[in-house]
Amino acid sequence: xDDSGKSRSRGPWxxxxxxxxxxxxxxxxxxxxxxxxxxxxxxxxxxLCTLLSVKTGGCPEDCAYCPQSARHQTGMEAESLLxxxxxxxxxxxxxxxxxxxxxxxxxxxxxxxxxxFDQVLQMVRGVRELGLEACATLGMIGDDQAxxxxxxxxxxxxxxxxxxxxxxxxxxxxxxxxxxxxxxxxVSESGISVCSGGIIGMGESVGxxxxxxxxxxxxxxxPESVPINALVPVPGTPLAERPPVDxxxxxxxxxxxxxxxxxAMVRLSAGRTEMTREAQLLCFQAxxxxxxxxxxxxxxxxxxxxxxxxxxxxxxxEPLVPFAERPQSSDSDTNDASTSASSVQFVSGADDxxxxxxxxxxxxxx
Numbered sequence: 001x002d003d004s005g006k007s008r009s010r011g012p013w014x015x016x017x018x019x020x021x022x023x024x025x026x027x028x029x030x031x032x033x034x035x036x037x038x039x040x041x042x043x044x045x046x047x048l049c050t051l052l053s054v055k056t057g058g059c060p061e062d063c064a065y066c067p068q069s070a071r072h073q074t075g076m077e078a079e080s081l082l083x084x085x086x087x088x089x090x091x092x093x094x095x096x097x098x099x100x101x102x103x104x105x106x107x108x109x110x111x112x113x114x115x116x117f118d119q120v121l122q123m124v125r126g127v128r129e130l131g132l133e134a135c136a137t138l139g140m141i142g143d144d145q146a147x148x149x150x151x152x153x154x155x156x157x158x159x160x161x162x163x164x165x166x167x168x169x170x171x172x173x174x175x176x177x178x179x180x181x182x183x184x185x186x187v188s189e190s191g192i193s194v195c196s197g198g199i200i201g202m203g204e205s206v207g208x209x210x211x212x213x214x215x216x217x218x219x220x221x222x223p224e225s226v227p228i229n230a231l232v233p234v235p236g237t238p239l240a241e242r243p244p245v246d247x248x249x250x251x252x253x254x255x256x257x258x259x260x261x262x263x264a265m266v267r268l269s270a271g272r273t274e275m276t277r278e279a280q281l282l283c284f285q286a287x288x289x290x291x292x293x294x295x296x297x298x299x300x301x302x303x304x305x306x307x308x309x310x311x312x313x314x315x316x317x318e319p320l321v322p323f324a325e326r327p328q329s330s331d332s333d334t335n336d337a338s339t340s341a342s343s344v345q346f347v348s349g350a351d352d353x354x355x356x357x358x359x360x361x362x363x364x365x366x
Contacts, residue, residue, distance in 0.1 A: 013217045013260060018210040022256045026248065030285050033255035036262050037287040045320040046312060047101060047265055047290035049135070050094035054123065055081045055106035055116075061139075061174045063162070064238040065199060065231055068107040074236035081106065081116050088126040095132055097305045098319055099293050102127045103135035103158065109175065110140035117145065121152045128153040135195060140175070140183045146190035156224060157187040158195040164211030167204045184219065193224035197267065200253055201231035201245035209253060217260040225290065226264045228253050230271025245271060247279035251286050258287025265290040277311050289320070 021029070037043070058078025059068045067074040091102045104123055111117055120136065127134040136149065137158035149157065161180055162168065168177045188194050196219075198212045216223055230245040250271065257266045267290035268283045275283075293308055312318070 013214045015207060015210050015214055018214055018217075018256060018260060019207070021259050022206065022210055022252055026252070029252065029255045030282070033258045033287040034285055037258050037289065040262050041289055042318075042320065044317050045289065046284065046317050047267075047320040048099045048293040048308075049101040049103055049267070049290060050091075050097075050099040050294045051103040051105060051292050052082075052087065052090050052094075053107070054087055054104045054120070055079065055108065057107055059107040060109050062172060063174075064171045065162075065202060065234075067234040067237055069237070072237045074234055078107075081119060084119055084122045084126065087123045088130070091127045091130055091132060094294065095130055097293070098309065099132065100319060100321060101133035101135055101155070102130075103137070103292075105137045105158075106139070108139040111138040111145055113145070117148075121148060124149060124152040124154050128155075137195075140179060141186060143186050143190070146186045146192065150190040150192050154192050156193040156195045158225075158227070159183045159187065160197050160199070160227065160229075161212050161215060162198045163202065163204050164208035165215065166211060167202075167208040170204075171202055181215075184223075188219075188221065194219070194221075195225035195227065195267075196223045197225075197227035197229065197257075197269070199229040199231050199270070200249060201242055201271075202239055203242065210256065213253075213257055213260055222261045223264055225267055226257050226261055227267040227269040228257060228288070229269040230274070232270050232273075244274055247275050247282070250275070251279070251282045254283045254288040255286035267291065277314075280311065281315055284315070284317070 021032075024032070056079040057068050057076045059066065060071075062069055062071045066072070067076050087104065094102050104120070104127075106120070111120070120138065124134045124136065133155040134153060135156040135158055136154055140159075141149070141157075146157075159180060161177070163171060165177045184194055184196055196216055198209070200209055213226075216226060228250065230250050231239060231242055233240050233242050233244075250268075254266055254268065257264070266288045268280065268288040269292055272280060272291070291308065294305060
C-alpha cells in the first residue's frame with residue numbers, strides 16, 4: 001500500500017509498513033480500510049458464524065488464556081466428544097437462527113485417528129448436507145487427516161497464531177509457533193481454506209500484534225478468514241487479571257487486518273460482550289465483516305442472537321451467503337450487497353421492552 005492508500009504490487013509485508021497503517025489518524029484509517037473493503041466485499045454484508053465446542057476441557061496444552069487447559073484451575077471438567085446427532089441438531093438450530101457457517105471446536109492438542117476423528121468427519125458431512133459452511137478446529141493435524149477433512153467437505157480449518165512469534169513463548173510452551181505454521185501449511189495444501197488470527201490484550205506490544213498480522217499476510221495464500229479476538233480473562237488462568245482491551249484498539253486491529261489482507265473475512269470474535277453497539281459498528285466500518293453468532297464461544301459468553309440481529313437490523317446490515325454461493329467478481333468491480341447477501345426479515349412486534357423480536361428468513365442458506 002503506498003502513501004495514498006492505493007493498492008500496489010508488493011513484496012512481503014514488514015512490521016514497519018504495518019505500523020505506518022495502524023498508527024494513521026483513526027478517521028483516515030477507517031476511510032482507507034472501508035475503501036479497501038469495498039473493493040473486495042459487499043459493503044453491507046456480515047457473515048454469521050456459530051461456534052460449538054464439540055469436545056470441552058481436559059486439553060494438555062498450557063495456553064495462558066484458555067480455561068480448557070487441564071493445567072489451569074478454572075473448575076472446568078473434561079467432557080466427552082458430543083454425539084454426532086447432537087451436533088447436527090445444534091447446526092440445524094444455528095441455520096434456523098441465521099448462521100451460514102458452523103464451526104466445531106475440540107479441546108485437543110492434536111487430532112488422533114480412530115473413532116473420534118471418524119465422528120468428526122461425520123459431523124462435517126452432516127453440516128455440509130444442511131447447506132452450511134463447515135469449519136473445524138481440532139489442534140494439530142497431519143497430511144492424511146487434512147485430506148480426509150477435505151474429502152468430507154470441510155470449508156475451513158481454524159488454527160490461530162495467537163500472537164507474534166517473539167511474544168508467543170510468553171503465552172504457550174507446549175506447542176511451538178512453527179508447529180502452528182506447519183498445520184496451517186497442511187490445511188492449505190489439502191485445499192481447505194485457512195482461518196487464522198489471534199488475541200490482543202495478553203500483555204503483548206502493538207509491535208507483537210502487527211507481527212502476527214505480518215506473518216498471516218505473508219502466507220501464500222493468505223488466510224480466508226482472520227479472527228480478531230480481545231482477551232476474555234477467565235478466573236483460574238494466568239491471564240485472569242489482565243485489564244480489558246480498549247475498543248479502539250480492536251477497531252485499529254480490524255482496520256489494519258483489512259488493509260493488509262484485503263480479500264479475507266475479518267472476523268470480530270471474542271470480546272464482543274464488553275463492546276457497545278457503537279464500538280461494534282466502528283469495527284464493521286473498519287472492515288470487519290464476520291462475527292460469531294450465538295450466546296457462547298466454546299466456553300465464554302457472546303452476545304445473544306436477538307441482540308446481534310437487532311444490531312444488524314438497526315444498522316441496515318445483511319447476512320452474507322455461504323462462500324460457495326457468492327458471485328465471483330473482479331477486484332475492480334464494485335460489489336453490490338443486494339446480489340451478494342441474502343435477505344433478512346426483521347419482524348417488529350409489541351413487547352414489554354424496547355427490544356423487538358426478529359426472524360431470519362430460511363432463504364439465507366438455501
